[in-house]
Amino acid sequence: MKKVLLLAFISFHSFSQVFYLDTTFVGKPLIKPLAVQEPLVTQFPNGLLYLRTDANLINGELKEPGNFLLNTKGEIVKNLTYKTPFNYDYRSANSAVTPDSKVLISQLVSESSYSIIKVSHDGAIDTTFKFNNPKRYISKIVLLKNENFVLFFHDENSYLKHEVYDKNGKFIRTLDPSMFTSSTGAQLTDIISNDLNEYFLLLIDSKRNVEVIKTNTNFEIDKNFSPVKLSGIEAYTHKLQRVGNDFLVYQSGVEGLKNKVGKYDRNGAKVWDVSFDKISTFDMGVSFFEQSNGSIDLVYFDYKHLKIKANGVVDSTFYDRKLHKNTSFLHAFADGSYWIMRNKSGVIERINADGNIDENFRILMQVQKQLFPNQIQKLSNNSYLLDFISHTHDNSPYSIRYSPYPNAVQVYDNKHKLLHEFFDSKTIWKTYKTKNTLVVRGDGKFYTIDEANQMIVSKDTLEANDLIDWENNFVYRQIKSDSIIRYETGKGLDKNFLIRDQRISNFSIMDDKRIAVETWADITPAQRVNYINMYHINGMLDNSFKTIVVDHTFFGLSGGIPNTIKNADGLIVNQMAVGEIANIVKQQFLKYDSNGNPDKNYQSNIYRGGYFKQYQKDGSIFMNTVHEVKEYGEYIIHNFLKITPKGKIDSSFTLLGTNTVYGFEFFDENTLYAAGQNTLQRFIKQPLMADEYFHYKALPSEMAWDRAISTPRKPIINTNLRNIQIEVSGNGSFKNEFIVFEPKAGVTTITIKDNTNRILARQKIELMRIYPQFIYDESQFSTATQPFEFKVQSSSGMPVKISIDGRNEATGSIMIDPTKDRTLKLKLRTERNEQYEALETVITLEQLMPLATEPEISRTKIRYYPNPVTEKLIIQKDNLLFDAIRLVSINGKEGETNLMEYADRYELLMKNVEQGLYLLIVRTKDRQFVYRVIKE
Numbered sequence: 001m002k003k004v005l006l007l008a009f010i011s012f013h014s015f016s017q018v019f020y021l022d023t024t025f026v027g028k029p030l031i032k033p034l035a036v037q038e039p040l041v042t043q044f045p046n047g048l049l050y051l052r053t054d055a056n057l058i059n060g061e062l063k064e065p066g067n068f069l070l071n072t073k074g075e076i077v078k079n080l081t082y083k084t085p086f087n088y089d090y091r092s093a094n095s096a097v098t099p100d101s102k103v104l105i106s107q108l109v110s111e112s113s114y115s116i117i118k119v120s121h122d123g124a125i126d127t128t129f130k131f132n133n134p135k136r137y138i139s140k141i142v143l144l145k146n147e148n149f150v151l152f153f154h155d156e157n158s159y160l161k162h163e164v165y166d167k168n169g170k171f172i173r174t175l176d177p178s179m180f181t182s183s184t185g186a187q188l189t190d191i192i193s194n195d196l197n198e199y200f201l202l203l204i205d206s207k208r209n210v211e212v213i214k215t216n217t218n219f220e221i222d223k224n225f226s227p228v229k230l231s232g233i234e235a236y237t238h239k240l241q242r243v244g245n246d247f248l249v250y251q252s253g254v255e256g257l258k259n260k261v262g263k264y265d266r267n268g269a270k271v272w273d274v275s276f277d278k279i280s281t282f283d284m285g286v287s288f289f290e291q292s293n294g295s296i297d298l299v300y301f302d303y304k305h306l307k308i309k310a311n312g313v314v315d316s317t318f319y320d321r322k323l324h325k326n327t328s329f330l331h332a333f334a335d336g337s338y339w340i341m342r343n344k345s346g347v348i349e350r351i352n353a354d355g356n357i358d359e360n361f362r363i364l365m366q367v368q369k370q371l372f373p374n375q376i377q378k379l380s381n382n383s384y385l386l387d388f389i390s391h392t393h394d395n396s397p398y399s400i401r402y403s404p405y406p407n408a409v410q411v412y413d414n415k416h417k418l419l420h421e422f423f424d425s426k427t428i429w430k431t432y433k434t435k436n437t438l439v440v441r442g443d444g445k446f447y448t449i450d451e452a453n454q455m456i457v458s459k460d461t462l463e464a465n466d467l468i469d470w471e472n473n474f475v476y477r478q479i480k481s482d483s484i485i486r487y488e489t490g491k492g493l494d495k496n497f498l499i500r501d502q503r504i505s506n507f508s509i510m511d512d513k514r515i516a517v518e519t520w521a522d523i524t525p526a527q528r529v530n531y532i533n534m535y536h537i538n539g540m541l542d543n544s545f546k547t548i549v550v551d552h553t554f555f556g557l558s559g560g561i562p563n564t565i566k567n568a569d570g571l572i573v574n575q576m577a578v579g580e581i582a583n584i585v586k587q588q589f590l591k592y593d594s595n596g597n598p599d600k601n602y603q604s605n606i607y608r609g610g611y612f613k614q615y616q617k618d619g620s621i622f623m624n625t626v627h628e629v630k631e632y633g634e635y636i637i638h639n640f641l642k643i644t645p646k647g648k649i650d651s652s653f654t655l656l657g658t659n660t661v662y663g664f665e666f667f668d669e670n671t672l673y674a675a676g677q678n679t680l681q682r683f684i685k686q687p688l689m690a691d692e693y694f695h696y697k698a699l700p701s702e703m704a705w706d707r708a709i710s711t712p713r714k715p716i717i718n719t720n721l722r723n724i725q726i727e728v729s730g731n732g733s734f735k736n737e738f739i740v741f742e743p744k745a746g747v748t749t750i751t752i753k754d755n756t757n758r759i760l761a762r763q764k765i766e767l768m769r770i771y772p773q774f775i776y777d778e779s780q781f782s783t784a785t786q787p788f789e790f791k792v793q794s795s796s797g798m799p800v801k802i803s804i805d806g807r808n809e810a811t812g813s814i815m816i817d818p819t820k821d822r823t824l825k826l827k828l829r830t831e832r833n834e835q836y837e838a839l840e841t842v843i844t845l846e847q848l849m850p851l852a853t854e855p856e857i858s859r860t861k862i863r864y865y866p867n868p869v870t871e872k873l874i875i876q877k878d879n880l881l882f883d884a885i886r887l888v889s890i891n892g893k894e895g896e897t898n899l900m901e902y903a904d905r906y907e908l909l910m911k912n913v914e915q916g917l918y919l920l921i922v923r924t925k926d927r928q929f930v931y932r933v934i935k936e
Contacts, residue, residue: 017642017650018694019672019683020762021657027680030371030388030408032423042095042103043331044121047072050103056366069121072333074348074363096143098167102126104149106138114138116151116169131169132823132846145193146217148172156881160187164219173219177203180213180221189238194245198222198266202240202249208232212240212249214268226268235260241288243296246271248288250298253278261296261308272312279304289332291353297332299340305355317355371407373675375663379437381451382414384665384673386680387431409439411449419453438468460489469509472537476515478504484517486539497539505530510566512594513537518564520552528552532564532573534596546596550575567619570594589621589647604647619645624661640664640674652695655683656761686760694719696752696761704770705745705835712738715750723755731767744834745769769837772796772830773888775919778928779861781848787817792828795888796836803827818849861929862922868934873908875922882906884923887933889916895935910935 042050049070057063057076069078096104102120109115113136118129139160140152147167155161162175177186185206193199199215209232214225228249230238235251242248243263251260259278263271279300287299294310307315330339336353348363371388378384388408408423409431422439431439440446444461460475462468467476474494475487484499484507499507499517506518515535522528530552534545550573564573570593589604621643640661642653655661655672663675670685688694697716714737715726728734731746741748745767752761773795780788791813792800802814805824816826825842832838863876875885885906887895895918898909908920913935922929 017653018686018688018696018761019655020686020759021655022682022684023657023762025680025682027373027682029373029678030410030423031368032371032408033366033368042097042105043333044097044101046101046121047333048077048121049331050119050121053365056368057363070363072337074350074361096141096149098143099147104141104143106141109134114153116141118169129167129169131165133163133171142191144191144199144217145195145197150175150191160189162188175219179219180215181205181211183209183211190240192240192242192247194242194247194266196245196266198245200240200247202238204232204238208236210235210238210249210251212247212264212268214266224267228262228264228268228270239286239288241296243290243294248296250286250288252286261298263312274308274312274314276306276314279306289338291332291336292334293336297338299338305351307355372678373663373680375431375675376665376673376680377431377437377663378665378667379411379449381437381449381453383419383449383453384412384414384667385431385437385439386410386412386675387663411439411453413453420447420449420455422447438462440466460487467507467509469513472513476507476509478507484515499535499539501533506564508564508566510534510594514542515539516564516566516571532571532596544595548573548590548592548596550590552576565621567591570596572619572621589643591619591647602647604643620650622664622666624664652693654695654698656696656698656763657683658701687758692719692721694721694760696763698761698763699739699750699765701764702766702768703741705767706770708741708765708767709743712740714738715752717752719760721754721760724760725753725755727751727753732765741767769832769835772798772836772839773886773921774800774828774830774839774841775888775921775930777930778848779930781818781845782861784816784818784849787815789813790816790826794830794839796830796833796839798830798833798836801829816845822846822849862931864920864931864933868936869910870936871909871911873910873920873933875906875908875920877904877906880924882922882924884921886921886923887913888919888921 044050049072051057051068051070053065053068056065057068063076063079066079068076071077095106098104098118102118104116104118106114106116113134115134116131116138118126120126135151135153136156137154138151139154142150142152144150149165149167151163151165153161153163164172164175166172175188177188180186180188180201181203183203183205186203188201189204190202191199197217199217199219201213201215203211203213205211210228210230212228214222216222230249230251234253234257236254237250237252239250240247241250246263246265249260249262249264251262253259257278258275260273260275262273265271285300289297291297295315296308298306298308300306307317309315330341330348332338337350337358339348339350341348346365348365350358350361352358369390371390374387374389376384376386386409388410390407408421410418410422411420413419420439437449438446439449440462444463446458446460446462448456448458450456462475463477465478468474469476473489475489476484477487478484481504482500482502484504486494486497488494499515501517501519503519503521504517505520508516510516514537517533517535519531519533520528521531528551530550532548532550534542536542548571552575564571570591573590573592575588575590589602591599591602593599623641623643640653640655642650644650655674658674658676658681661674661676661681665673667673672683672685674681674683686694695718699713712735717724726734726739728739728748728750730748731744732739732741732748734740739748739750748765748767750761750763750765751759753759775793775795776791780790790802792802793812794800799811801809801811803809804814804816804821804826806827814826823846825844827840827842829840830836830838862880863878865874867873885899885908887897887908887910889895895910895913897913900907900909915935918933918935920931920933922931
């Protein structure tokens with residue numbers, strides 16, 4: 001539901017700044033071996049281990065990603081060829097081994113929807129297990145002694161819920177904390193069971209007070225059990241762990257308090273209690289296991305290991321013993337050994353019972369990944385530095401453009417020869433460009449590259465966000481969120497310097513060596529305000545500087561975009577706030593002089609802006625952007641903008657031949673390098689004379705097939721050059737001053753030349769196939785009590801193939817019996833043609849067909865009016881969450897509408913819609929509704 005504000009920017013210049021893509025230059029992505037985070041490792045009672053990994057398994061030989069059986073020596077017993085149809089959820093709590101040597105595993109079946117399957121140790125799925133209640137977020141599977149299991153999950157409002165299922169996946173009952181306690185806001189967070197079919201439940205109230213109770217298999221409270229009660233003042237993490245038929249309670253202490261482990265017998269009597277200093281910052285990542293001698297081992301996620309003897313005494317030989325950094329516990333064995341995994345390394349190792357690492361055991365997992373250029377920096381020695389990042393993150397300019405965590409760094413000379421590379425698959429790198437060029441490693445080492453491109457390793461250490469003032473040999477560092485300290489390089493901490501302020505978010509060193517410090521405060525839950533103050537080089541507040549106050553409502557969406565940049569005579573501040581229409585980000589640049597006075601003549605107003613980086617001496621800013629403007633009936637995405645010294649958009653500045661720009665750097669006035677979505681790109685400025693100007697408004701680089709062929713485009717050119725020639729090749733042609741596209745998908749190339757055959761602009765446009773829409777009346781399902789004919793059309797015009805639960809396919813329609821087909825799945829698919837992609841979807845009938853015994857309120861209907869409609873259709877929200885609202889003609893074409901959202905309703909503006917019959921398609925989280933609407 002996009003709300004778009006139409007903007008137009010016009011400026012006039014006597015010269016043109018057009019840069020076009022140099023297609024002779026190719027920057028390739030890196031192919032590097034990256035480690036896996038967490039494989040799925042499950043131990044069967046016979047000692048075999050089931051390993052599921054999406055990485056290559058390297059254990060003496062290369063194995064493709066898949067499913068493996070390993071013995072306790074780490075040797076591959078069997079390579080399971082069975083390919084699972086869905087993605088596993090790898091969180092370790094989300095699997096359990098059943099008594100029949102099978103694994104319950106949660107898996108992703110659709111967007112934000114997890115189900116559970118049962119897999120045997122040979123990789124086969126148990127078809128007798130049928131779980132028909134996918135959940136939005138499964139957090140834990142707890143297997144009970146009677147083979148039932150409890151599912152911990154979060155609903156769409158993020159509330160923790162609990163349901164009990166039998167061993168075949170059939171729903172039994174819901175567990176509500178109010179069944180077990182009257183405490184306010186209590187949540188059930190843990191359940192364990194023993195060999196006597198006794199269940200112990202951990203409940204936490206709204207003040208984080210803890211109560212452990214005991215129930216039988218029917219979850220009836222055992223009144224003879226003395227509840228274990230603990231104060232929430234002392235700890236913020238609590239866990240239950242079974243030991244024999246008794247249990248442990250683990251508490252991680254709040255700030256300044258110790259961690260505790262208490263052992264209780266099955267009747268609630270305390271056996272022993274031990275406390276120890278906090279040894280982990282990741283207390284939720286602690287794993288327990290009991291050794292055969294009764295001792296308890298605790299392995300923390302951040303590499304610490306603690307052993308408690310059977311009598312409740314801490315084993316000092318193991319206390320605070322460091323393993324590898326960021327180690328996670330995997331599985332324990334009967335001989336007292338256990339497996340660990342070094343996080344971000346993909347290396348599994350075995351720890352013997354005495355705590356020593358088994359030097360003869362090693363399992364290595366790797367995956368070959370592509371790393372793409374993220375940002376480029378020109379160095380003073382005429383070379384350049386590239387950092388690379390994996391595009392597994394969101395690819396928007398907000399999130400990836402200014403990531404502080406590149407995965408690799410390379411340095412090239414001016415002839416593009418590789419000089420240095422930094423990569424080891426697990427180190428985080430941060431790059432700097434200062435007067436002396438630095439590459440800073442995650443372990444604190446940093447490297448200076450001199451004018452001869454030689455690299456020197458410094459003995460001083462840095463942290464990832466340190467700022468360096470080389471002229472004065474200072475290193476500035478923020479500690480916690482309220483202080484900035486300073487080091488003198490080679491000398492250590494400057495004890496005479498300290499800047500203290502609340503909620504420091506950023507700081508920068510000005511050209512005059514003053515320090516601009518940003519702080520923030522939340523005025524309301526939806527509004528954040530930033531404050532900028534100035535400090536002298538000695539750390540004292542500059543009282544002559546007027547505090548700058550900036551509205552930064554959209555701070556949560558900035559993705560690391562800096563709030564300020566230094567300008568020649570002060571600061572330019574990036575303000576991001578809510579625009580005139582609710583979901584549009586209004587990005588505004590504000591200019592201040594060196595004393596904090598605003599430049600009232602500076603006016604910048606941008607919507608959907610992006611990361612801004614550079615300014616020229618005249619005060620111009622260059623930025624990437626997702627700026628969207630409707631021009632000549634088309635939505636144009638501007639991927640790169642120049643802001644003039646007065647804050648206006650310079651419309652004579654154009655990049656041609658690319659649709660995505662992240663990092664960028666001007667090497668000279670005629671050459672621009674930019675990190676695109678997949679490659680490093682080079683742009684060359686047009687070779688125009690001083691009195692010549694040329695501006696070509698590029699068309700979208702990608703167009704939907706049907707929109708492209710329906711409307712010929714007239715090139716928009718502003719120039720004083722005569723005899724301009726336009727050549728169109730590939731999937732289009734140039735006829736009667738218009739670009740005409742052929743009726744098929746493909747690439748069209750536009751080349752613009754002058755009468756001397758100079759290439760002034762070149763652009764490639766790809767015509768994309770579009771996805772069809774399935775058109776059907778879903779309201780039939782909610783009211784049907786007898787067999788009915790379900791009809792489906794496709795906007796592609798191709799016939800729709802329909803099948804129920806894998807049976808023979810029908811075309812166009814199929815009979816559905818609500819009394820027999822409720823639990824089955826309905827599969828719809830179309831073929832691909834020149835215009836449309838193939839499309840396939842699966843409808844779970846049980847989600848659409850309420851039982852006859854369900855109240856009428858569950859048979860949801862959408863309220864909309866008036867019908868027939870002339871200008872505005874009202875759609876009531878009625879507490880429903882809508883994913884999409886569309887208006888489609890009966891031949892599958894989208895209607896030209898605008899959608900406005902209000903607190904209680906949507907308004908579909910249909911003034912420009914032609915008269916006729918339309919289908920109103922409304923999509924909620926798990927339902928689709930189709931209604932007929934008449935436009936008069």
